[in-house]
Amino acid sequence: MMVRPKHQRLVLLILAVTALIGAVLFAMWGLQDRAAYFVTPSDIAAGKTAPGKSMRLGGMVVKGSLKRNPDGLTIRFAVSDTKAETAVVYRGITPDLFREGSGVVAEGRLGPGGLFIADTILAKHDERYMPPQMANQ
Amino acid sequence: MHGYANPARFLKLARPATGWLLGVGALLLAAGIYGGLFVTPPDYLQGETVRILYIHVPAAWLGMAGWASIAASSISQLVWRHPLAAVAGRALAPVGAVFAALCLATGSIWGRPTWGTWWEWDGRLTSMLILFFLYLGYIALASAERERGGEGRMAALFGLVGAVNLPIIHYSVLWWRTLHQGQSISIAQGSSIAPELLWPLPLTMVGFTAIFAAVTLMRMRAELARQKLEARLRRSAAE
Incomplete structure (x- = not known):
């Protein structure tokens, strides 16, 4: 053999x-x-996160929730994972791709009253790519 | 497959294949790059930035395919003691490492204007960086073994074990929440890249792959020539 x-x-x-x-x-x-790179609003609603501890929050920017303060720098918006929502406040410049209805990852910590105080905003886009004409249809 | 175990027979096939692969690869790559830079429309969200896709995706594919090839040659060395397997592994590693590095670099350049960051430690980015480090480890191990006159069995084991990182890279965007988006092209679901933007991608994918193969064949031929020379020098020194 x-x-x-x-x-x-x-x-x-x-x-x-x-x-x-x-x-x-x-x-x-x-x-x-x-x-996991970020926590979701559901995790926060379920009490899985500690207030004051720095973390990343991810989800979609709720349409119609983006408000800009008169100072032009501070923005407030809501992040949703379709099950729960978290209010976010951020002071600074956002990436070009940050917009309502699009994905976002915010770095910061949970303040009093469940308001998420962000130090950094990152835009998260999805896996779809298409020409502008197609997106308008 | 075992018909080509003989280095002479391998060389007879590899010599003409190198030129052909290089020529066809360069043509396809030129066509794909031209299409991707000048012909396709910009993306609805990212604008012109999306064009880096035509380099980033082939680089990621070849970074991973390079290690898959190392793993395959590792198996053929460990089980069948194929005489070309160690040569193939050593030839593949630096080429794969270059493409893994290209993937990381283009990804970083792409991430800054789109996500707003050069680098984040999410599952996809981290596992790809680990692949690059695995390449460096493999190169160091394989060349150390070669200098000591070993058969490269340690490097083969390392090549095989390192392959567990490949499914981790691929599924990282499914298993974990990541900043990197999910996969755009899958066999089950097709492509979520619109056809107008998609068509140059197969050209650069196949083009880069052909060039990868050509460079690997060149490196294998150079290594075989070196082995032949060393054997001849040893013989003439013994006489």
Whole structure:
């Protein structure tokens, strides 16, 4: 039997790879909550977050909720994940892609009264790309 | 596959293939880049910025495909002791690393005007950075093993284990909340990139892939030539 060692190596390799994939799947499953880049308004509503602790809040900017203060720099808007909403206040310049009905990630902390005080605003866009004429239709 | 285990037979095929791949790749890439820069309309949201897609997506694909190829050659070395497997692994690594770095660089340049940040530690960006570091580790390990005259079995094991990062990169945007958007093109759901914007992408994808293959073949041929030279020098020194 010339092929024996070759087969033995193949079986060993398959076993090792299976064990490895299993271990990684377990690790990823365990990481699910901790590896999340942001929390959602639902998490805040459910009391999963500590007030005063710095975090990122992600969701969609609610249409019609964006208000600009007379100073021209401070904005207020609501972030929604369709189940809950969180009010956000931010003072500074926003990215070009930040707009109502679009995705947003705000870095900051939860202030008194459930108002989220943001230090940084990042725009999150979705996976769709199209020409402007098509978006207008 | 095992017919090409013989380096001489491999070289007979690789020599003409290199030129063809390089030529076809350059043509497709030129057509895709021209289309992506001058012909396609801007995106409704991002405007002209979207054009970096035609480099970023092929770079990401080749960064990952490069490691998948390293993993495949690792298996063929560990199980079948294929004489070309270690040569292929060492040839692939720096090319894959360059594309992984290109993906990170273009992503960063793209992220600044769209998201408002050069870098964020979200699942997709972090796992892609880890892939780049895995490449550096593989290159160091494989060349250290080669200098010591080893067969490259440690590097092959490393190449195989490192492959677990590939599904993590791919599914990171599904498993975890990330800043990076979900995938635009899937076999099940088709493409969420409008056809007007999509068509140059396959051109640059196939073009970059052909150039990747050509450079890898060149590196494999150079390595085989070096091995031949070293063997000849050893023989003449022994005489």
